[in-house]
Amino acid sequence: MSEIAQKVKQIIIEKLGVEESEVTPEASFTNDLGADSLDTVELIMEFEKEFNISIPDDQAENIATVGQAISYLEQNAKK
């Protein structure tokens, strides 16, 4: 697993208070990991802070699963 994927998982575990085993690539923040709309906004903000990027709202709307977050950040995070 990439360093980015590892960090993304850590943030999700921390913010949503879920077990590591639940944080699978297919897991949806709202349907599987118990996030509400505010949790989702907070997660995106946490990704922005951790990876020092700005995620536009229209792109943030497409980040609904763990896998989508990892792949977006692997492509866009500043190296």
Added chain:
Amino acid sequence: MTFKRVVVTGLGALTPIGNTYQEYWKGLKEGKSGAAPITKFDTTLFKTKFACEVKNFEIGNFMDRKEARKLDLFAQYAMVSADEAVKDSNLPLQELNPDRVGVIWGSGIGGLITFSEEVKSFAKGDGTPRFNPFFIPKMIADLSAGHISIKYGFRGPNFSTVSACASSTNAIYDAFTYIRLGKADVMVTGGSEAAVAEAGVGGFNAMKALSERNDSPETASRPYDKDRDGFVLGEGAGALILEEYEHAKKRGAKIYAEVVGGGMTADAYHITAPHPEGLGITRVMQIALEEAGLTVADVDYINTHGTSTPLGDIGEIKAIQRVFGEHAYKVNISSTKSMTGHLLGAAGAIEALACIMAINDSVIPPTINHFTDDDGLDPNLNLTFNIAQKREVNVALSNTFGFGGHNFSIILKKYKG
């Protein structure tokens, strides 16, 4: 119309001298001080370096981390004390009609810590607004009432009272009134505050409202002592379950006391200074007695607002003498803020609890830290200095006043069938 009777059937407290209502009451009877150096932030540059903080509080023991993160400390305190009161009441949660159970919860300030942290973080940035999505729902002062209702599914009247240091007496009085008018069967009420923070201490210091007795925190809160120099900031929560009498009787609830009346007035004088003739506070006690259908001679104990400020303490005692006349010499008077510090919007709730426990235990909690008499106070009054006194208490009156000139009194009576 006929008014319903209202009784107290559950208690909860999270205070600087005890983290349950029983520990709190034990602390009050023992004359324990909750004051100590502040642990929540670095006080090096602050005039006041101590407060009455809640001790050994670990929110993880009460709710999961994810839930707790969305609650400011004042709401965490609310949840913990409300939970204690709900459990203590033995309410049959599955059988209650949730539409007839409400929550009215007071807080003077709300999420001060959350507000400070978010604004500090914004100020450190480049001006890009990056506020946490939980910022507003953590900060706003009404959210404790919302959280309590969500946890238990109570769908009756629900709101928060904000009347500074009178907020939770305001909440209790409103809860009493709703039940009395038949608009609810059960109300969870009380208040919580968590303002021991840079902004809280710094703000009150700027008003010269806080004691600066840094060399002796535990003797700093000394209401009615000649050398009092301001109040000691406290934090925590107090919770009560109020219930319509027939509802309580039907389910065989244990009844701690009856709420028989209260009152509310305004000074209409100054934002922070008490009215020089104590007009509002005189009238509020008279109104409360009238609503309760009692005379001054019925009252055994007065738990005062008594914050340990030079002007406020004297004004209240003079108002008591004006209202009670000769009977003022026969009542026990005490300020439990000498032990707990001033819990601001939670003060009225824990002080109502002190009255209820005094009624149940026949003990008057003391005004500790009395060293030197104040010439401005009548020496023949019984201010219950330093040591608790045994006394049968049938009727207790609790006063709470807030910045803005809000005055509240509430009267609690021993339960008799």
